[in-house]
Amino acid sequence: MNKDIINVTSEGRLTLPEKIRNVLNIGKGSKLIVTMEKKYILLKPMTSLSELYGIDREIWKRRDVKKDVLELREEWDKGFRDRVEP
Template identity: 45%
Template sequence: MPKEEVVTVTTKGQITLPSEIREQLNIKKGSRMVVLIEGGWIFMRPVKRLSELRGILKETGKTSEELVREIRQEWDEKLEELT
């Protein structure tokens, strides 16, 4: 089930992610994040290291294009659930 938190945007346009979320997703100082804007929503997730992504590709036996297509479909489904 999605967890919703309220954060405040600073004058510099920054937000602080709650510590529980940072711990759950292993987000540390200097972690890079992907930000996606879709239909009035902002989605964020940590950037995977290239070595992790290579391992995922090997394990699934799928091409990067297939994985991207599946991920986009999952994002669309999640967005539909939230709206």
């Protein structure tokens, strides 16, 4: 594992080394997911939406989405009526 030392600005900004940006295809506007585990900061490039397309297809095949939406609307309407009506 290669190690680099980078500086953090007073605004909390840091610059990733060019070789890391190139390998991970990180450029201007790229989004990174930041997590902290124990005393470590982990940065992971955010997966693009095109890579996520269809990932949950099997889950939704087994669901009656229209029924789910109608049930949620009814719950919301009931909650709203309970708050508004005396």
